[in-house]
Amino acid sequence: MSEVLLRACDVTRRWGGLVAVDRVSLELQRGQVHAVIGTNGAGKSTLINILSGEIAPSAGTVELLGRDVSAWSQPRRAQAGLGRSYQRTTIYPEFSVFENCRLAAQARLQRPWAWWERADRCVAGNDAALAAVRRTGLFDVLDRTAGLLSHGQKRQLEIAMCLATAPQVLLLDEPLAGMGAEETDRMLELLAELKAGHAILLVEHDMDAVFRIADRITVMVNGSVLASGEPQAVRANPEVQAAYLGGH
Amino acid sequence: MSAGARSSGLLAPAERGKALFVVLAFAALALYPLAAGQFGIDLVTKIMIYAIFALSLELLVGTTGLVCFGHAALFGIGAYAVVKLSPEYEAGSVWWLLPASIGAASLYALFMGSLSLRTRGAYFIMVTLAFAQMAYYVVHDTPLGGGTDGIYLNVKPVVAVGGRTLLDLDDPKTFYGVTLACLALVFVFLAVLLRSRFGRALAGIKVNEQRMRATGFETYPYKLAAFVVSGALAGLAGFLFAVKDAYVNPELLSWHLSGSVLIMIILGGLGHLRGALIGAFAFALLQEFFKSEAIWGAFAKHWHLGLGLTIIACVALLPRGLVDVPGQWRARLTGRGAPGGAGSGAGA
Numbered sequence: 001m002s003e004v005l006l007r008a009c010d011v012t013r014r015w016g017g018l019v020a021v022d023r024v025s026l027e028l029q030r031g032q033v034h035a036v037i038g039t040n041g042a043g044k045s046t047l048i049n050i051l052s053g054e055i056a057p058s059a060g061t062v063e064l065l066g067r068d069v070s071a072w073s074q075p076r077r078a079q080a081g082l083g084r085s086y087q088r089t090t091i092y093p094e095f096s097v098f099e100n101c102r103l104a105a106q107a108r109l110q111r112p113w114a115w116w117e118r119a120d121r122c123v124a125g126n127d128a129a130l131a132a133v134r135r136t137g138l139f140d141v142l143d144r145t146a147g148l149l150s151h152g153q154k155r156q157l158e159i160a161m162c163l164a165t166a167p168q169v170l171l172l173d174e175p176l177a178g179m180g181a182e183e184t185d186r187m188l189e190l191l192a193e194l195k196a197g198h199a200i201l202l203v204e205h206d207m208d209a210v211f212r213i214a215d216r217i218t219v220m221v222n223g224s225v226l227a228s229g230e231p232q233a234v235r236a237n238p239e240v241q242a243a244y245l246g247g248h
Numbered sequence: 249m250s251a252g253a254r255s256s257g258l259l260a261p262a263e264r265g266k267a268l269f270v271v272l273a274f275a276a277l278a279l280y281p282l283a284a285g286q287f288g289i290d291l292v293t294k295i296m297i298y299a300i301f302a303l304s305l306e307l308l309v310g311t312t313g314l315v316c317f318g319h320a321a322l323f324g325i326g327a328y329a330v331v332k333l334s335p336e337y338e339a340g341s342v343w344w345l346l347p348a349s350i351g352a353a354s355l356y357a358l359f360m361g362s363l364s365l366r367t368r369g370a371y372f373i374m375v376t377l378a379f380a381q382m383a384y385y386v387v388h389d390t391p392l393g394g395g396t397d398g399i400y401l402n403v404k405p406v407v408a409v410g411g412r413t414l415l416d417l418d419d420p421k422t423f424y425g426v427t428l429a430c431l432a433l434v435f436v437f438l439a440v441l442l443r444s445r446f447g448r449a450l451a452g453i454k455v456n457e458q459r460m461r462a463t464g465f466e467t468y469p470y471k472l473a474a475f476v477v478s479g480a481l482a483g484l485a486g487f488l489f490a491v492k493d494a495y496v497n498p499e500l501l502s503w504h505l506s507g508s509v510l511i512m513i514i515l516g517g518l519g520h521l522r523g524a525l526i527g528a529f530a531f532a533l534l535q536e537f538f539k540s541e542a543i544w545g546a547f548a549k550h551w552h553l554g555l556g557l558t559i560i561a562c563v564a565l566l567p568r569g570l571v572d573v574p575g576q577w578r579a580r581l582t583g584r585g586a587p588g589g590a591g592s593g594a595g596a
Contacts, residue, residue, distance in 0.1 A: 116440055
């Protein structure tokens with residue numbers, strides 16, 4: 001069960017004098033939700049950006065499915081099985097829910113030279129999109145323009161778009177932000193379901209949710225790792241309590 | 249399986265309306281020479297060439313979201329290529345001159361695109377302008393381009409197979425037909441292209457390039473391919489323009505023309521192929537109208553003023569372009585703002 005899908009070693013990112021991420025190492029295993037918590041500005045989103053290849057690290061390496069991908073571009077990493085969601089919803093608001101997912105699925109089957117083939121006739125792409133829409137509970141709003149969805153549905157759509165690309169590793173940046181209690185429950189159920197086949201990195205502020213779902217927790221403060229381990233151990237850690245959890 | 253069923257349905261009413269409009273427009277263009285005199289045929293031929301040029305830019309601006317302000321360079325290079333490569337005292341062959349013309353424009357598009365696509369937004373606009381100005385000054389100020397006076401094409405190229413001339417491009421009506429066929433081919437090509445995976449990827453890049461990259465699309469090669477295809481089509485338009493007038497001058501590469509073609513597609517409505525078509529006709533006909541001394545008398549020499557004010561009014565009143573006129577009417581008739589709300593009951 002301890003299949004490591006993504007490994008970061010001493011990942012560091014400096015912006016001039018500021019060290020946003022300072023020698024962070026972590027492992028994501030299939031079947032686990034690894035939560036990264038920390039105050040605003042602790043470097044969580046920067047860490048996701050480095051892991052997904054959106055920004056280059058100043059130092060350190062990233063390994064995906066056993067291969068060193070430190071020099072790979074973001075699209076190449078995505079092709080290799082790395083999916084991510086954004087803290088600020090990043091979808092195609094003008095397209096339908098289905099087309100959002102279909103276009104994401106297309107990334108796996110690009111065939112850009114086949115200019116005479118209709119994109120919406122690609123059975124594999126349509127099926128992958130449909131499966132992702134079903135899985136995330138968006139089937140009823142399949143044809144709705146994505147920009148008109150509720151906030152919670154948009155967050156679900158973002159996960160659906162990730163799933164349509166058939167990733168192995170999911171990096172989720174605050175998927176629960178701004179969600180109501182019911183929506184949160186549904187999203188946590190989905191994550192629990194997805195856990196079996198994926199390695200999930202979850203950046204989240206909702207501590208109740210984190211302790212409900214996470215198998216491992218890493219606490220970041222000022223860009224570096226303060227503590228990392230099983231939820232109970234992290235919760236009991238006095239340093240973590242002083243720095244972040246407070247009375248939790 | 250149900251996914252397949254979703255996409256194979258009949259055209260939605262809105263789609264049918266658009267298709268009908270395009271078919272009627274092309275039918276009208278096909279019948280036009282039967283009724284028109286020489287001036288009319290010459291004018292509409294010129295407008296159709298501009299329409300091809302506008303369609304080529306629509307692929308970049310309307311579809312991919314790349315505002316290119318140097319497209320005239322590609323048009324002009326296509327035009328100059330015919331004249332420079334034609335033999336001086338005999339007719340060149342279209343079979344070689346047309347690919348050469350399109351090839352030259354594509355090659356410059358590849359050069360221009362590969363460097364300018366490293367920038368974004370306003371910088372992209374400025375860098376494409378700079379590349380166009382470079383080409384302009386090469387043509388304008390070096391012996392290569394023949395300077396301000398331009399160059400004449402002594403003998404128009406011929407369409408011949410085995411020594412037999414199939415089409416006489418010197419005949420205005422034949423040339424009208426050839427231009428119309430090119431316009432129809434370009435339109436259909438782009439319509440098919442936009443439905444393909446490539447076209448959908450370009451649409452995705454326009455809406456959200458960051459998400460495209462995160463999903464696994466290397467967006468740079470896509471944008472570069474769009475730039476080169478667009479350049480090739482602009483080269484085709486340039487070829488037709490040079491053959492039509494048998495004359496080229498540096499103004500074909502000037503930023504005025506780059507601006508005009510941008511105005512055409514904005515006027516017609518960005519994001520729609522028929523917008524480029526409508527825009528080219530609207531722009532050229534407005535220009536003819538304000539230039540007409542029969543209507544305006546001596547004031548006709550200030551035609552820029554009338555044209556400019558009309559364009560400003562159009563853009564202010566129809567921010568989505570002339571293609572949105574039916575939508576606006578519908579909204580006004582039903583008293584509703586949302587175009588999707590009205591008239592969609594039958595489809596649902």
